Amino acid sequence: MKTLLVIIITSALVNNVLLSQFLGLCPFLGVSKKSNTALGMGMAVMFVITISSGISSVIYTYVLLPWDLTYLNTIVFILVIASLVQFVEMFLKKKIPSLYRSLGVYLPLITTNCAVLGVSLLNVQKSYGIVESIVNGFATSLGFLLAIMIMSGLRERMEENDIPESFQGIPIVMITAALMSIAFYGFAGLI
């Protein structure tokens, strides 16, 4: 239980996926203009990362390890993620249309989100078991949701500010991210 708690704090706050690992920055910079789209993206990412880290961990433990195929993990994981995203999209469309309407747009964007593949690979690198992998996936995506929500809130307030012309758009968002990253450094004291 204690190790799981440490994993949650480390992955969500200390080693935040966006601000210290630099994974999944495309949606972080691109889809953080409004907080409701940021929330949708964050939820979809959470959904996919938690499931995909579980499935890829199961495949790694029961298929790749026993047959000595660990060198194939990049190819296997990316295929698992791509087909999982398709499958989740189809499942939600058929069974839970209300959830599909709120998350559906974001799902196709997730296949190329490097955070998803990154978490699966990190689970292997840190030799986490299946439960630990799922918890790590959940915590990492919680960190993603947290960071993208903070960013979208800040960006909504920045709209009315007078930003130097050269810094408008991506540069000012990156400077905001840098300040958030400095703030998140403070969490290192927690562990």
Next chain:
Amino acid sequence: MKYSMFKSTYVERLYNGIIRENPIFVLTLGICPTLAVTSSATNGFGMGLTTTFVLTFSNFLIAALRKVIPDRVRVPSFIVIVATLVTAAQFLLQAYVPSLYESLGIYIPLIVVNCIILGRAESYASKNPALASLFDGLGMGLGFTLALTILGGLRELIGAGTLFNYPLLPSFYQPVTIAILAPGAFLVLACMIATQNYLRKKSGKPKKNCSCGVEGCGLCQGELPTRKDEKGEKA
């Protein structure tokens, strides 16, 4: 005749990738590895060359197979080709440059999901002949390498006072360590893009549109694709 043709397509592709549509400075694609590995010029250069290797061969293979791959399954097929090349690159690095393999770590397998690679596959290699695509990949890769080396060099120079591990600044210079930490990556790249915006505005050139063909790259689209776009894409 032959030379002028060579010049018009292949040299143009190289120039396009390195200068005119530089993936980092002009298109802002593939930001994740750019920020993550550029804590030193050596790492940036190594990552750039690895990506160039993958991009050149993936563009070539995809262009060569473009008539064989059915349109409906093209993205998964591209991903398999890219993932195979990335695994090969990973083995080569592990065998011949183990120090770089150690310092790049997880970001080598993550080349698979680099927007630049799938973006070029979708927007160029799937529509053009193999050799032109090879040069397109080479140009884009070298442009990426150039950008990563400059960014890594700047961060290393500010943050540690060295360049390619060679001490460059006088000893009384106090290194600003934050430049090689995570926040420094955002700060330095933000300032570089802002400088570029300023220069572009001064010379009166309009901003380039992004040619990234991948849905996943929300960055260059600025906003989400609407439901309608998606249907059009699938039809």
